[in-house]
Amino acid sequence: MASSVPRTVYLGTFISAPHAGPEAGLEIRDGAVLVSAGGVIEKCDWSVRSAEEARAVFGVGEEVGVRTLGEGEGNGFWFPGFVDTHIHAPQYPNTGIFGQSTLLDWLETYTFPLESSLGNPNSPLYTSHPTHNAPTDPLTRAKQIYRRVISRTLASGTTTAAYYATIHVEATNALADLALELGQRALIGRVCMDEARTCPEYYRDESTEVSMANSRACVEHCRTLDPSGERIKPILTPRFAPSCQLSTLTALARLAKQEHLMVQTHISETTSEIEMVRRMFPDSDSYAAVYDDAGLLGEKTILAHAVHLSKEERALVRERKAKVAHCPASNSALGSGYCPVRTLLEEGIDVGLGTDVSGGFSLSVLEAVRQAYLVSRTVAYHAGGNTKYNIGLAEGLHLATVGGAKVVGMEGRMGAFREGMLWDVQEVGLGRVDGNGKGESSAVDLFGWEFWEEKVAKWVWNGDDRNVKRVWIGGRLVHGQD
């Protein structure tokens, strides 16, 4: 993993989301990028057009390889890897399964049985869903699911993911091991949930003490795997306020401060959840205040959803510099609500995108970009057709890369083609239709007359993992053929 990769020149069309601010246009440039043996961008040049020119401009010889786009000119491009700021790895087998449920009954019916099956051999899932085709040992099952999640998210261009695991130490550590093995940058969160009023007996921590001891064990495991925290980073993960005892929330906050740890949790996903928080935490002024009163709201905190925050809560979130993981697919599919992302951005809150598997039905961040666009149109429509609420494609891609980097504490390290940034990149290839209307099977068909902005739009709306030809993380090829 820490092994170095060959110093390499990448040549072709480089496209990235607007870096300065989400309102600008796409950055589309031809040229070359020199990547160090450590996987960091050394130099960029937007004038060269050939391997020879690139070697001359960068002052490197034949020992440095030059990689061109496999799909050829006009049909492929380099794009920064996606950051998924909110994904529940153990829930992946349930993607698309939610019936007509909404958040709270969805948790009871679909989610807790599946999550518990990764550590508890008596999980109700083993009774309700018997099988002869899948592992029935919890840890084996966890490894099966986690390997698949990481492989499939990598194949969809996700280079960094902020994972929720389960409450189980062994399975959570296995997720960290697999992310390291497969080369994905990952935030690994053991889920804390110990409130008997909301967590089923078969799936909860027994006490604040157990919750803290198990959380520490997972933090230590991650730090042993990767002391730098650049690849594998532990993140404290109280599921959400109603699932944690107040003593646990405050103990987690203390640990976060002592150990400089990141924190992730959910906030204001649905109105009935907010009502529950109000009943359970009568001493706090708001949902956001519950976290703030416990000491959990800081610049290293990722808040998922934030659909229904009040103006006062948004001001508090911004004041504390906490980040938001916007999860549009999940919110729309579960009928949770429509997050006013434009408002959050304008008020100065950092926002990234989350797939929220499996409240979200897809592990593709590109699908999250689409859904963010659609959610913003819903917000605009119900604000009397006020188009200022629209989130366009360039903005969506900004949230998926630059925005996501801010949310996971990697601001300035990824999301663009700039000196000093990591080579966390996907090579995108689109499908070409020939003059007779034939072409390979691809959900994105180029007819030959599209401008780059149009090609990117076609990719965003119809692209899938078939268009992700190769993925590098820190300069290492982690998906696709060399």
Next chain:
Amino acid sequence: MASSVPRTVYLGTFISAPHAGPEAGLEIRDGAVLVSAGGVIEKCDWSVRSAEEARAVFGVGEEVGVRTLGEGEGNGFWFPGFVDTHIHAPQYPNTGIFGQSTLLDWLETYTFPLESSLGNPNSPLYTSHPTHNAPTDPLTRAKQIYRRVISRTLASGTTTAAYYATIHVEATNALADLALELGQRALIGRVCMDEARTCPEYYRDESTEVSMANSRACVEHCRTLDPSGERIKPILTPRFAPSCQLSTLTALARLAKQEHLMVQTHISETTSEIEMVRRMFPDSDSYAAVYDDAGLLGEKTILAHAVHLSKEERALVRERKAKVAHCPASNSALGSGYCPVRTLLEEGIDVGLGTDVSGGFSLSVLEAVRQAYLVSRTVAYHAGGNTKYNIGLAEGLHLATVGGAKVVGMEGRMGAFREGMLWDVQEVGLGRVDGNGKGESSAVDLFGWEFWEEKVAKWVWNGDDRNVKRVWIGGRLVHGQD
């Protein structure tokens, strides 16, 4: 085309949407279906489990082949082909390209230039989007695009499509030729638009007389290709009220009555369009009344969108037995509004799904099912969380098959596995994850413990053309390897 196909037994798991009404559950049955040489279901049996049993029950010998599911037991199923009740074939190259536009500026900016390029060598598209890679002869370009659209929709499981073409006779006839060649059931509509106030000079019929003569020419061509109208059926296609002179609308209505023709048009897609109709047709009481006053509203009429119909308009539509093509992806992406499908259904209006390429961003009817679900959740959310507005997956699949059949005038002929119905069927195969978390590249991963309802849910939410292994229409294999 009219050639017969071998009499065949299909064996395995047969799944279809609820046939009686959309509220019922999926029909999931193991068994066998005998399909005649004419491509019609002769018999169904839900007790047999093997080729031998099937031959015995159906009383057929070795001369009748037995086809099993290629993906094997538990991982694949037979499902009725999809009906796309609204798709603009010439707009396919623009899928995903709409920027921040809404309907009326989208037509001007993106749609008319592209459509006109299929017949007019002076189309502005040839100037704005020059290319060395695509045909520049309009008819050659039309054939390129149409072959691709038909191939890709077939590959996505669409067995019947109600197409809008362009105003051009030659290109429209080429669409009919290609549908016949490739084996897709198609309604072929030459677009009528001759109102100078709304149609650009470079793309409109010159007069009512030209509009009618050209429409007749396309009707005749379709009837020459397929006198039965079972495969290729002409459909009169006034684009929408604002694009047609009143004299043209009434002349089309007369022709439809004389020749027993179907009619398709748009209605109430956006509020600004409704406002325009009000200004342009001051003598009619409503948008629906414009069509009714012209004589165009009947049981053979397909109305696309119907997002903003008033209660009175819905009553009129139902009274006339006109059908609705619900186009959720398009409506959401263009910010047009959220069609209250549940209300339409409860009031007794027949509804099918349309992809509305390229207002809709995807040619997949499965995507339309997903978007119908999401739109219904938006309607429910903004009705105070009233879940009665939700359209579930079984209902969405009902609209995509049984509902669509009603809309295109094929009620009772397709959409289920019943004696006398056509063998218009897709073979669906899902991806299997092995115990180590590995498996083929598929957007749908089965882990081995899912029930059939859950497998179908996973397919609907994440399935794509990779899961459509083979497609038959009228018993003829039209997509996939034999």
